[in-house]
Structure formats: C-alpha cells, structure tokens
Amino acid sequence: MADFDLVIRGGTVVTASDTIVCDVGVKDGVIAALGSKLAKGAKEIDATGKLVLPGGIDSHVHVDQLSSSGAYTADTFLSGTRSAMCGGTTGIIPFAAQFKGQSLRKTVEDYHAKADGQAMTDYAFHLIISDPTESVIGQELPALIKDGYTSFKIYLTYDALKLNDRQFLEVLAAARREGAMVMVHAENHDMIAWLSEKLLEFGHTAPKFHRVAHANIAEGEATNRAIALAELVDQPILMVHVSAKEAIERIRAAKARGVKVYAETCPQYLFLTEDDLDKDGFEGAKCMCSPPPRDKDNQEFVWQGLADGTFDVFSSDHAPYRYDSPTGKRVGGADTSFKKVANGVPGLEIRMPMLFSAGVLTGRIDINKFVALCCTNPAKMYGLYPRKGTIAVGADADIAIWDAEKKVTISIDMLHDDMDYTPYEGHEVTGWPIISMVRGAIVWNDGEVLAKPGDGKFLRCDVPATA
Amino acid sequence: MADFDLVIRGGTVVTASDTIVCDVGVKDGVIAALGSKLAKGAKEIDATGKLVLPGGIDSHVHVDQLSSSGAYTADTFLSGTRSAMCGGTTGIIPFAAQFKGQSLRKTVEDYHAKADGQAMTDYAFHLIISDPTESVIGQELPALIKDGYTSFKIYLTYDALKLNDRQFLEVLAAARREGAMVMVHAENHDMIAWLSEKLLEFGHTAPKFHRVAHANIAEGEATNRAIALAELVDQPILMVHVSAKEAIERIRAAKARGVKVYAETCPQYLFLTEDDLDKDGFEGAKCMCSPPPRDKDNQEFVWQGLADGTFDVFSSDHAPYRYDSPTGKRVGGADTSFKKVANGVPGLEIRMPMLFSAGVLTGRIDINKFVALCCTNPAKMYGLYPRKGTIAVGADADIAIWDAEKKVTISIDMLHDDMDYTPYEGHEVTGWPIISMVRGAIVWNDGEVLAKPGDGKFLRCDVPATA
Amino acid sequence: MADFDLVIRGGTVVTASDTIVCDVGVKDGVIAALGSKLAKGAKEIDATGKLVLPGGIDSHVHVDQLSSSGAYTADTFLSGTRSAMCGGTTGIIPFAAQFKGQSLRKTVEDYHAKADGQAMTDYAFHLIISDPTESVIGQELPALIKDGYTSFKIYLTYDALKLNDRQFLEVLAAARREGAMVMVHAENHDMIAWLSEKLLEFGHTAPKFHRVAHANIAEGEATNRAIALAELVDQPILMVHVSAKEAIERIRAAKARGVKVYAETCPQYLFLTEDDLDKDGFEGAKCMCSPPPRDKDNQEFVWQGLADGTFDVFSSDHAPYRYDSPTGKRVGGADTSFKKVANGVPGLEIRMPMLFSAGVLTGRIDINKFVALCCTNPAKMYGLYPRKGTIAVGADADIAIWDAEKKVTISIDMLHDDMDYTPYEGHEVTGWPIISMVRGAIVWNDGEVLAKPGDGKFLRCDVPATA
Amino acid sequence: MADFDLVIRGGTVVTASDTIVCDVGVKDGVIAALGSKLAKGAKEIDATGKLVLPGGIDSHVHVDQLSSSGAYTADTFLSGTRSAMCGGTTGIIPFAAQFKGQSLRKTVEDYHAKADGQAMTDYAFHLIISDPTESVIGQELPALIKDGYTSFKIYLTYDALKLNDRQFLEVLAAARREGAMVMVHAENHDMIAWLSEKLLEFGHTAPKFHRVAHANIAEGEATNRAIALAELVDQPILMVHVSAKEAIERIRAAKARGVKVYAETCPQYLFLTEDDLDKDGFEGAKCMCSPPPRDKDNQEFVWQGLADGTFDVFSSDHAPYRYDSPTGKRVGGADTSFKKVANGVPGLEIRMPMLFSAGVLTGRIDINKFVALCCTNPAKMYGLYPRKGTIAVGADADIAIWDAEKKVTISIDMLHDDMDYTPYEGHEVTGWPIISMVRGAIVWNDGEVLAKPGDGKFLRCDVPATA
Ligand SMILES: [Zn+2]
Ligand SMILES: [Zn+2]
Ligand SMILES: [Zn+2]
Ligand SMILES: [Zn+2]
Ligand SMILES: [Zn+2]
Ligand SMILES: [Zn+2]
Ligand SMILES: [Zn+2]
Ligand SMILES: [Zn+2]
Structure with missing residues (x-):
C-alpha cells in the first residue's frame, strides 16, 4: 500500500x-x-x-455581489473560483456585503446560499459593514467573529457604504475587543464628490475624468486619517488596494513608528496607468476602478513598496463587471458619465502570473517575497494560517x-x-x-x-x- | 512751526x-x-x-463674544483693547461669530454695535463661519469681503461650529474666488467626542482629562486633512493655535513641498504644560484651552517651529473666561466635568513681553523675527499691511x-x-x-x-x- | 533498520x-x-x-584574534564554538583579520591553523581588509572569493584599520565584480579622534568618556557616507553593529528608496546603556565596545528597527577581552584612559536567549522574525543558505x-x-x-x-x- | 543750502x-x-x-584669482566691480586664496595689492584656507579676524585645496572660538576622482562627463558630512553653491532640527541644465562649473528651496574663465578632457536681473525675499550689516x-x-x-x-x- x-x-x-x-x-x-x-x-x-x-490566497475579490451602484459581478462562486485556480490561486476571500438596514447575519446567510455547491476552491468571507448600528456592533459582530468571520471591510467613500469617523472608531473598538482585522477603503469622499461635481459641471464625463476625481491627495488624506484613527484605538488595520505615493508614504512612516498598519496593492496599480483610461469613447471604462490606475511615477512607488515591506498583501480586487452589459460597466446607461460606470477590473487569474513575471523574473522581488505576498501573508492576516498559505506538514x-x-x-x-x-x-x-x-x-x-x-x-x- | x-x-x-x-x-x-x-x-x-x-497686531482674540457653550468673554472691546495696548499691542482682530441659522451680515452688524465707541486701539474682524449655506457662500461672503472682512475662521470640531469636509471645501473655493484668508481650528471632532465619552464613562471628569480627550493625534490628523483640502483647492490656509508636534511636522512638510499653508501658535503652548491642568479641584480649569497645553517635548517643537519659519504668526488666542463666574469657567456649573468648562485662557497683554523675554533675550529667535511674528506678518496675512505692522514711512x-x-x-x-x-x-x-x-x-x-x-x-x- | x-x-x-x-x-x-x-x-x-x-548563525564574532591595540581575545575556536552551541548557535563566522602589509592569503592560512581541530561547531570566515593594495584587490580577493571567503569587513575608524573613501570605493567595486558582501564598521574617525583628544586634554579618562568620544553623530555620519559610496557603486553593503538612531534613520531611508543596504545590531544595544559605563573605577570597562551602548531612547530605536525590518541580522559581535588581564581590557595598563582599553564585549552564548526572552516573549517581534534575524538571514547574507540557517529538507x-x-x-x-x-x-x-x-x-x-x-x-x- | x-x-x-x-x-x-x-x-x-x-551684495565671486588648475580669472577688481554695478550689485566679497605653504597674511596682502585703486564698488574678502597649519589656525586666523576678515571658505574636494575631516574640525573650532563664518564647498572628493578615472579609462572626455563625475550623490554626501561636523562643534556653516536635491534635503532637515546651517545657491542652478554641457565639441565647457548644472527636477528643488527659506543667500559664484584662452577654459589645452577644463561660469552682472525676472515677476518669491537673498542676508552673514545690504537710516x-x-x-x-x-x-x-x-x-x-x-x-x- x-x-x-x-x-x-x-x-x-x-x-x-x-x-x-x-x-x-x-x-x-x-x-x-x-x-x-x-x-x-x-x-x-x-x-x-x-x-x-503554495496555492495562492486572493484575499480581496468580489463574486456574486451586487454593488451599491446596481451593477452585478459577472462571476459567481463557480466561475470566480474556476478562474482563480487556473491562475494558481486555490483559496479566495470574497465579501459578504451588508446593505444599510440589513442584518449582518442575514447578509452572511445570503452569501452562503450563493456559494453552496458552487465553489471549486475553498473560500472564506470578509464582512462589509456599512451600517454599524448598536446591535450590529454589540451583538452581531461578536457572534459572527466566533463563527469564523473575523475580518471586515469599511469604506470611507461611496454614498451607500461610507462610515464617518465616529462609526469607524466604533468598528475599530469592536474589532479590538473581539480580535478581528479591519480592512479600509481609504479615499476622501467629499473631495471626490466635490471634484466630480465640478468636472460634470464642465461636461467632463469621459472615463479619464474618473482619474481626476479620484485624486492622489484624496487617497493620501484618507489613508492618513484611517491610520490615525486606528492608532488612537490601538487596533491593527489593513489598507486595501493602495495606489498613490502619498498613501504609501504615510503607511511607511506609520510602520516605522511602530503602528500596526498593513497594506495591500493589486495588479492594476503595477500594470495599468491613467493613460489606459484615456481611450476613444467608452473604451477607457475597461480600466476604471477605485482608486484608479495612476502614472508611472506612482507605479514605481508601488513596486518599491512591494520590495521594501511596505506592502504585506498582493490581491486582485477582482471586481468583474462586463464591458457590454447593462449590469456591468454600462449599468448607468451606454456612454454615460464616469460617475455612473461600474467600478472595478477583473484580475483573479492573472494576479500571480503577472507579478511573477514582472516582479520575480526581473529581480524586483525574490520568490519568497512573492509567496509571502500572494499566499502566506493573506492567510496569516485573516486567520487561515497554517491551514492555508504555505507548504508545510499539516497544512x-x-x-x-x-x-x-x-x-x-x-x-x-x-x-x-x-x-x-x-x-x-x-x-x-x-x-x-x-x-x-x-x-x-x-x-x-x-x-x-x-x-x-x-x-x-x-x-x-x-x-x-x-x- | x-x-x-x-x-x-x-x-x-x-x-x-x-x-x-x-x-x-x-x-x-x-x-x-x-x-x-x-x-x-x-x-x-x-x-x-x-x-x-511696531505696535503689535494680535490677530486671534475673542472679545465681547458669546461662545457656543454659553460662556461669555469677560472682556469687552474696551477692556480688551486696553489690555492689549498696555502690553505693546495696538491693533486687534477679534471674531464676529456666526451662529447657525444667522446671517453673516447681521453677525457683523452686531459686533460693530459692541465695538462702536468702546475700543482704545484699532480693530478689524475675522468672520467665524459655522453655517455655510448657499446664500452665505454665494452672496454674503463676496459682499463682506468687498467691505473689508477678508478672513474667516472655520472649525473642524465643536458641535455648534464644526464644518464637514464638503462644507470646508466650499468655503475654501469661495475664498479662492474672492481672495480671502481661511483660518482653521484643526482637531478631529469624532476622536475627541469618542475619547470624552469613554473618559466620562469611567468618571474621569477633572480638568486634566481635557488634555487626554484632546489628543495630539486628533490635532495631527485634522491638520493633515485641512492641508490636503486646501492643497486640492489651491487656496492658502492658516492653521491657528498649533500645539502638537504631529501638527507641526505636517505643516513643515507641506511648506517644504510648496503648499501655501501658514501657521500660528500662542503663549499657552510655550509657557503652560499639561501639568498645569492637573491641580487640586477645579484649579486646573484656569489653564484649559483647545488645543490644550501639552508636554515639554511638544513645547520644544513649538519653539523650533518659531525659529525655523514653520510658524508665521504668534497670537494670544485671548479667550477671557473668568474663573469664578457662571458665565466663565463655571458655565457648566461649579466643579463640573471637563466637557462643560469654558475653554480658553487670557493672554492679550502678556503675549509680546513673554515671547520677548523667553525668546529674544535668550537668543532662540532674533528681534526681527519677533517683530515679524507679532506685528508684521499678522498685518500682511490679513490685509492690514502696510498701514499696520511695521515702522515705515506712510504707515x-x-x-x-x-x-x-x-x-x-x-x-x-x-x-x-x-x-x-x-x-x-x-x-x-x-x-x-x-x-x-x-x-x-x-x-x-x-x-x-x-x-x-x-x-x-x-x-x-x-x-x-x-x- | x-x-x-x-x-x-x-x-x-x-x-x-x-x-x-x-x-x-x-x-x-x-x-x-x-x-x-x-x-x-x-x-x-x-x-x-x-x-x-534552526541552529543559530552568529555572523559577527571575534575568536583567537589579535586586535590592532594588542589585546587578544580570550576565546579560541574551541571555547568560542563551545559557548556558541550552549546558547543555541551552531555556526559562527569569525574574522580573518589582515594587518597592514600582510597578504590576505597568508592571513587566511593563519586563521585556519588556529581553527583546525579546535572548533565544536562549523565555521566560515569573513576577511578584514585593512590594506587594499592593488594586488590584494586585483588578485588575492578574487581568488579568495572563489575559495569560499565571500564577505569582508572594512573599517572607517581605528588607526590601524581604517580605509579612506577611495580605498572603500575600490573594495566596493571589487566586491561588485566578484559578487561578495561588504560589511562596514561605520564611525567617523576624525570626529572620534578630535573628541578624544579634547577629552584627554581635560583629564577625562574614565570609561564613561568612551561614550562621549564615540558620539551618535559620528556613527550617523559614517553610516550615511558608507551608504552613499555603496549606492554610487551599486554594491550591497551590510552595516554592522548599528547602535545610534541617527544611523538607523539613514538606513531606513536608504532602504525605502531602494538602496541595497542591510543592517545588523547586537545585544549590547538592547540590553546595556551608557550608564553601564559610568561605574566606579575601571568597572565600566566591562561594557565598553564600539560603538558604545547608548541611552534608552536609542534602545527604543533599535527595537523598532528590529520589528520593522530595518535590521536584517542580529549578531553578538562577541569580542571577548578579559577584565583582569594585560591582554584583555587592561592591555593599555591598569586603570588607563578609555582610549587604551580593549574594546568589545562577549555575547556569543546569550545572544539568542536574551533576544528570545525580551523580544519574542514580550511580543516585540514574532518567533519567525527571531529565526530570520538569528539564523536564516545571516546564512543568506553570507552564502551559507540553504545548507545552514533553516529547517528544511536537504539542509x-x-x-x-x-x-x-x-x-x-x-x-x-x-x-x-x-x-x-x-x-x-x-x-x-x-x-x-x-x-x-x-x-x-x-x-x-x-x-x-x-x-x-x-x-x-x-x-x-x-x-x-x-x- | x-x-x-x-x-x-x-x-x-x-x-x-x-x-x-x-x-x-x-x-x-x-x-x-x-x-x-x-x-x-x-x-x-x-x-x-x-x-x-538696496545695492546687491555678491558674496561669492572670484576676481584676479589664480585657480589651483593654473587658470586665471579674466576679471580684475576693475572689470569685476564694473560688471557688478551694471547689474545692481554694489558690493562684492571675492576670495583671498591661500595656496599650500603660503601664509594667510601674505595672501591677504597680495589681494589687497590687486584691488587697491582698481575697484569701482566696495569690497571685502573671504579667506580660502587650504593649509590649516597650527600657526595658521592658532595665530594668523585670530589676527585676521580682528582685522576684518571674518569668513573663510574651505573645500572638501580639489587636490590642491581639500581639507580632510580633521582639518575641517580644527577650522570649525577656530571659527567658533573667534566668531567667524565658515563657507563649505561640499563635494566628496574621492567619489569624483574615482568616477573621473573610470570615465577617462573609457575615453569619456567631453564636457558632459563633468556632470557625470560630479554626481548628485557626491554633493549630498559631503553636505551631510559638513553639517555633521559643524553640528558636532556647534559652529554655524554656510553651504555654498548648492545644486543637488540630495543636498537640499539634508540642509532642510538640519534646519528643521535647529542646526545653524545656512545655504547659498546661484543662477547656474536655476537657468542651466546638464543639457547645456552636452553640445558639440568644446562648446559645453562654457557651462562647466562645480557643482555642475543638473536636471529640471533638481532645478525645481532649488526654486522650492529659495521659496521656503532653505536658501539664505543667492550669489553668482562668478568665476570668469574665458572660452578661447589658454589661461581660461582651455588651460589644459585645446579640446582637452573635462578634468582639465577651467571650472566656473561668469554671472556677476546677470545674477539679480535673472532672479528678479524668473523669480519675482512670476510670483515664485516675493520682492522682499529677493532683497533678502541678494542684499540683506549676505550682508548679515558676513558682518557688513547694517552698513550694507538694506535701505535704512545710517546705512x-x-x-x-x-x-x-x-x-x-x-x-x-x-x-x-x-x-x-x-x-x-x-x-x-x-x-x-x-x-x-x-x-x-x-x-x-x-x-x-x-x-x-x-x-x-x-x-x-x-x-x-x-x-
Ligand atoms: Zn475598495
Ligand atoms: Zn474591492
Ligand atoms: Zn480655535
Ligand atoms: Zn480662538
Ligand atoms: Zn566593528
Ligand atoms: Zn566586531
Ligand atoms: Zn566652490
Ligand atoms: Zn566659487
């Protein structure tokens, strides 16, 4: 035998x-x-x-998810996990996204129903908390953490999702009490709203203006604020999809003074630039995501951050909205303004190969760092280690x-x-x-x-x- | 003759x-x-x-002003200007403070009524904008700027005064259109509110807890945010009563990258410390102001900022609430919690002598810098130069x-x-x-x-x- | 079987x-x-x-070595390796130290003769290059690198050892051609010499003045210079026994801009302070090393550097000079001036237990970082990996x-x-x-x-x- | 009357x-x-x-001076001061340049002989100290300072001029004892020598390689070192002709921590770039100076430094070597290698008009800053104030x-x-x-x-x- x-x-x-x-x-x-x-x-x-x-862990993906804009991800748990594993990723952590007024427990049940019998790889869930009521904070969260949902994402922008500083503090304090990881989408909402309004007033509706509205400074400010709030509470946070040098500098400085801030970046900030948004007609919508791809100089900052340990996690932020679909990029209508385009790009399958090719083979990062960023660290950050994320006896x-x-x-x-x-x-x-x-x-x-x-x-x- | x-x-x-x-x-x-x-x-x-x-210009004083807490300044235009001139200050710029719902024009008229026939030195007015409605922004402000009210202060904290980021952006944009100076009281409201709530839950009501609630990090965060918002709009701002090293560092960095941010500090951040709040009974209330006095290390940062050009203006932030008065420090009742104590310390008369003695005579700053900080720069910052602020022909x-x-x-x-x-x-x-x-x-x-x-x-x- | x-x-x-x-x-x-x-x-x-x-690799130890001052290490290869293994260290990399005028090859042979038949753990050698003549650089170094001596230490201070910038550049360029690691003892020689002369003029001879002479600023300057020279040549360097916050800041900044600078610190910078030098009589000599222990504030910087990745290697810099010996601390005579005391402290055996206790058990660093600092990284830095430094199949x-x-x-x-x-x-x-x-x-x-x-x-x- | x-x-x-x-x-x-x-x-x-x-003070000019390379300035005290006054500069401070072995007193007498009866504007002298012997430091310097020669320049590069760190420390200490200003030409000599040697080995002799040899990093390193040495001695220094962003950053950081370091820049770092050195044949020699003009990015740093107070003085570093002359640019022969070209560019007459036009009229600096940089600060830095440098009663x-x-x-x-x-x-x-x-x-x-x-x-x- x-x-x-x-x-x-x-x-x-x-x-x-x-x-x-x-x-x-x-x-x-x-x-x-x-x-x-x-x-x-x-x-x-x-x-x-x-x-x-080790099989990759993609700890930031959106599948079978209705966005606040009404767009719907093209990928289900079936197609999402299928795509993942064909690119070397064998575990994903999508979001169970609360809508305002909804119970978190109910949200989680809904997402389980979507995933049951569908997935080809293992999966866990982050919770998106958009409505941190007293019962959510005081009762649902502690119970869910005990049941294995130990990370949640909060937003500092998007009308339907954003928390104010006070709500964010309450979430951080709850996470600290229970032991959970808080992920932050950090862009200053009012800056983006104000810039967008001005741009639209001038008739600037093309996809490239999305990049203008989501200014570097908006990401830098919100990143600094999120770090300050987390530092006040002494609760670790993880800055997701970091793209701007202003944000990277604040994260690096915080780490150097001992604050427990972790950071994630994604392929779109290494391999796309703002020029990709500036194409004829609606074509630029294919590269629209938030934060948006920036310029070459910012790309270099992201590469440097991967190399020097500023970034802990490399995820895809897979947000698959079809180009030619009324529930995808065109959810706001055909050739609509940048404000109504569904935000997000796919990347589950190419995440690891693209970083391997442009990062490891060029010597920008070594292969151990590659494994850390794509497999081991996400598993550690979200409580899946040592079951997942490494090649070791017992895993x-x-x-x-x-x-x-x-x-x-x-x-x-x-x-x-x-x-x-x-x-x-x-x-x-x-x-x-x-x-x-x-x-x-x-x-x-x-x-x-x-x-x-x-x-x-x-x-x-x-x-x-x-x- | x-x-x-x-x-x-x-x-x-x-x-x-x-x-x-x-x-x-x-x-x-x-x-x-x-x-x-x-x-x-x-x-x-x-x-x-x-x-x-040159006679000093004290560009940050509160006289004959009702605070949002219900306290009332002990000094009128008469006693305030009298005190000023006895300490070498021959011009003051107090505030005409809008309450929510009130017209700015009416506010200005009210303050003129208080000052008429009372003042012993010349005076101008800053406007406090707490309610930036469309008519305030679109009509009242432009008209008032033309009439000689060219600077306004906004607050990022205090329930009755605070603006959110969007309102702040609108004020900045209006200031840019018309050419005005925006002064910012920068402390993160939600941090202070959250800390205060926690402190009071534990029964920590003594004056010294005011220092804890108004954490350095709250000032640092709000300062960084204010600078980012102003940088976005490309509108100069002046950070008032800066006390925390975290704030000083952000201001210095912003200046070094060419952002038009100016900064003010005050005697209480050079000559008082948090220990002065920690006295028996209610005594510490005498040194309560916002931001609060901090520690020796922060004092050193303030001195260094005066010497190296990080600070442009040295004002008193004279906020004269009597110790033994139900309209003064005890407005919230005798021996009440720190949250209800009237916030502010007097300093109009001692502002220049104390800086002269501890700054010029010790060699920390030279006497030209002293004149710049106390006389010339405030006059330049607020449109009173060259009429005021220097000794020159025609002034x-x-x-x-x-x-x-x-x-x-x-x-x-x-x-x-x-x-x-x-x-x-x-x-x-x-x-x-x-x-x-x-x-x-x-x-x-x-x-x-x-x-x-x-x-x-x-x-x-x-x-x-x-x- | x-x-x-x-x-x-x-x-x-x-x-x-x-x-x-x-x-x-x-x-x-x-x-x-x-x-x-x-x-x-x-x-x-x-x-x-x-x-x-994994058994520890102590990559900075002095055994059976005559110092330039005439002192001689108490430990031989026998006692040194014995001490190492009793503290969990199973491999050491001592120095083969060239004296001026001496051939490197001869130096290496001499040290092999000392080690043969003596060591209880495996060992490799770093070369100390004090006389980088053309033949040393052009012929001996390349041959020795091929023979397995792939790292060398140079000094920026000590009369008998120091290289000037030009010599340092030649060593760096040779290292780059052949692929070797350059270790740098970075203190500004002239600053130390000048300070020492002034101190002795005033009769300040006690051990505690060693700390004054070896000023933080001397380490900060030389560290910055070494990084600049290495950056010019694009050759990795490893800063040994880093102690001063000024040096740590320069290393951290260099790493953040992508310079290949590595750094090492030692137990004496975590567990001793300048106060340990300030004891009655000659007692302070027991804690004299270069750079010297500094104050609590600098200790905190060292801890933070260990936690945030600024330091790659934790070694002992074991330099065992007996206290009561004319070839040890008293090589310059009994109760002599600080300039003549043998410089160095022992630490081979306690290196790992002390860091484990004060670092891992307290949560300052996790145990994987501990292994990286004490075992894996030194093996990788000096070409012993994967034979040594990890627990993996084939090692x-x-x-x-x-x-x-x-x-x-x-x-x-x-x-x-x-x-x-x-x-x-x-x-x-x-x-x-x-x-x-x-x-x-x-x-x-x-x-x-x-x-x-x-x-x-x-x-x-x-x-x-x-x- | x-x-x-x-x-x-x-x-x-x-x-x-x-x-x-x-x-x-x-x-x-x-x-x-x-x-x-x-x-x-x-x-x-x-x-x-x-x-x-106020008439300008040009505090960095070379007239009637033999350089260490054997080149001779085209301008005498007559033509130099004539050119100055036609551009608004009414006082100059050229150098009395010591050669090794020469007495400083004799040097000064020689330069007086050159200036007597020739100058059209008033003038003072800086001393160049290239041979800080005990008698120079101990006797000549104190006597000359009493006689009105209160500033001296030292070089960290050039074979005939450079001081090592120890000599520099002795000069700094003497300056501190007597009260004098020390000007520093800060470039790392060995870096430049090493790079030059490599360039020449490859036959890279054209003027543009001067820029390569005088790397930014060489200026950054030497600037950091000079500041560290001055900080150790607690003696003010003035960094002359600063051109590189690496240097500017170190100066700015030093000022922010309270070190008394002053800085000067010159027209060539605002209005020339490295491209000006890259012209056909020998033409590029016209723009060769040390440090060399750098790129647009560095120019922006220089402008920012002028605006934010990092620079105190704007001088010409007028070093007039004729293009077509064997005692000028071609002192090393016609079409020689960059190492033998006379180093320096003229600028006495255009210094103020060019800064006025590109700086004041564009709003980069205000006109008071212009006067400070070109007139008042140089007078204050070098002990000519209030006689010179301002418009005030008694001047x-x-x-x-x-x-x-x-x-x-x-x-x-x-x-x-x-x-x-x-x-x-x-x-x-x-x-x-x-x-x-x-x-x-x-x-x-x-x-x-x-x-x-x-x-x-x-x-x-x-x-x-x-x-
Ligand atoms: Zn997001
Ligand atoms: Zn996402
Ligand atoms: Zn205020
Ligand atoms: Zn106030
Ligand atoms: Zn050493
Ligand atoms: Zn050693
Ligand atoms: Zn020079
Ligand atoms: Zn010069």
Missing part, C-alpha cells in the same frame, strides 16, 4: 522564507511529509525543474506547480472567468501554473479544468495573530 | 528685517520720516537706549517703545483686562513696553492708561497678498 | 516564515524529512511542547531544541566561554536551548557539552544571493 | 521685509532720511514708478533703482565684464537696474559707467551676528 495518496517529486518547493528541492507527500488532503526520498504515492507527479508553490495540500519558463499572452479567450474582456489583453508574461490542487485534489492540469462545483468548501477563519 | 507732531529720538528702530538707530517723525498720525537728525517735533520723546517697535504711527531691561512679575493685579486670574501668575519677564501709541497718540505711558473709549477705529482689511 | 538516524518528534518547528508541529527526520547529518508521523529513527527525541529551531541538521519556559539567571559561572565576566551578570531570561545539534550530532544536551574539538568543520561560502 | 546731497523721490523702496513708497535722502554718502516729503536735495532723482532697492547709500518693466536680451556684448562669452546668451529678462550708486555716488546711469577705478573701498567685516 502506498504511504501517500500523492507524491510530488523533485520540485523546487518555495515558502515565504525557504527555497528547497524536495518531495512533497500528501495524505488525506493534507501535506503529510516533505522529504528527499519519500516513499511511493498512489499518485506521483514529477515536478523536476518546476516550482512547487492543506493546496499547491500550485509552476512552469517558470512558460510564455503566455494574456487574452480574454484563455481566461476562465465569465468576463467579456481583460484589461491586460495582449500582455505577455513568462511563468504560469500548470497544475493546481486543492486539498490534494488536482483541479487544474495542463490546461484542463478538473474540479467540480462544490468541491470547494467554506473556511471558518480564526482570529488573526496580527489582530 | 514744528515739522512733526511728534519725534521719537535716538531709539533702536526694529522692523521684521532691520535694526537701526534713528529718529521717527510723526505727522497727522502717520510716520512721516525716519532720519538721523530729524527736525523738531511739537512733541519729542527721548528713546535713547530703548527699542522702538500709521502705531508704535511701542520698549524698555528691554525692565523686570516684571506677572500677576492679575497689574494686568488691564477684566479677568479675575491669569494663568501666568508669578511668571517673571524682562522687557516691557513703556509707551504705546496708536496713530501717533500716546495711549499707554509709563504705567498710565491715556486712551479713551472710542479712540480706536474699525479697519477694513484688504485682500491679503498671501491669499 | 531505522529509516532515520534520528527523529525529533512532535516539536514546534519554526522557520523564518512558518510555525508547524511536526517530526524532523535526520539521516547522514542532513534533514531528510519533515512529516506528521515519520518512520522510526535509530535515535528519537521527544520534543513535544518544545520549540525546534544540515543544525538544530536547537528550546524550552521556552526555562528560567535562567545569566552569570559568568554558567557560561561556556573563557571569559572572566559577562556584562549581563544577573540578567534573568526565560527560554533556553536544551539540546543543540550540528549535522545531526548532539553537541549540547541538558547542560552537558558533548562535542569534541574538531567536530566543527570549515564552511566555504557561496556568493550571497543578495550580493 | 539743500538738506541732502541727493534725494530719490517717490520710488517704491524695498527692504527684506517692507515695500513702501517714499523719498530717500542721502547726505555724506549715507542714507540720512526716509520720508514722505523730504526737503530738497542738491541733486534729485525722480523714481516714481521705479523700484528702489551706506548703496542703492539700485530698477525699471521693473525693462526688457533685456542678455548677450556678451551688453555685459561689462572682461569675458568673451556668457552662458546665458540670448536669455530674455524683464527688469534691470537703470541707476546704481555707491555711498551716494551714481556709478551706473542709464547705460553709462560713471565710476572710476579706485572709487570702491575695502570693507572690514564685523564678526557676523549669525556666527
């Missing part, structure tokens, strides 16, 4: 700190051993010359085997989400996962999707060590 | 950049000549060995003759306001004005008050060059 | 990124497997409830098993070096290694030294990935 | 802090009165609509009357130095002095030179208040 259900032989196994050639033995969905000459497995994979990485056998030399030209045709475009059409990358597995089961193999809906399971999150 | 109404002979005449021994000739209330051997004056003053300085003969060696022990008995205490009781200083004159008329002479109520006139402010 | 020579069962295995409960299987001196239920070993250790850490089985609850009071009696004092006499720590092994052989077990002289082998270093 | 020898009527009189319309009365070469309706003068000038500024009547609307195209033909080129050929400016006077005597009037050689007198400098 074979000792292992599966042995991956001779690959270069990478963790957030180590790079080692060895075999990986899997039993009952769990990594049972790492060794130089492991006993036989029922199944064997020869990974010689390949990279054996779930969520593994991606990469061919570091494979050349791929990104196009919508080869992606596995339910979108009708990708903002990275035509981008060329080197390096792509050829096999992905979830709890030891191969779900993506040499171009073939092997998982079935429902193979993915819900993950209760622990209280993060960082919180 | 004498060439001059008055000649001041042989004194050391100081401006914001020059220190020169010469005569000053006054005619018709105006400085008519500076010279080495001026012709005879109808009246002559021998200033040999004395300093001849009003508002002059103070100082004995740099005079030793004075500050006590409530020797001051000329209508207060029942001074927070600086017993402080010893060297240097005091022995003569003050307004438009050539001697109003304070060797310990004697010579001015009469109504001698002081209203000043229309020009649009400041800096705005 | 047993599958493994040794199995460590059920311990908590820690790497620079992971913390996992599992078994460790060792065969032929190498880690052969990590697993949840490994097959039997010829020998078994029950590590349940214990920490299983040498250099392992320390820690009892995290063991309480120890540090005293010279319980240490295993050849010193007559420890500067940490009486310090209490929690956590100590109970077993250390080198290549699978247990060398330290429950208080007993099991290794024999010569068990330790010389390690050729690869070109570091970071260089 | 007229009261005044001269009255300038109705001009706008500008000082470093004030801007006032008034008359200026001059008697016996001194400003005797400022007034609104001064009595008649023997001579009268109608300055209505004109600016009446020398050194005055320039400017037509702020005059348009001038700069060309070598219209300048009054003895050069054969100007690097600013073809630059257009608005604003030029139409009358200059020295001690009340008109020396330049509407395009005509009225001064005679020897009209200018030597000025003994007081110990600067700042020193």
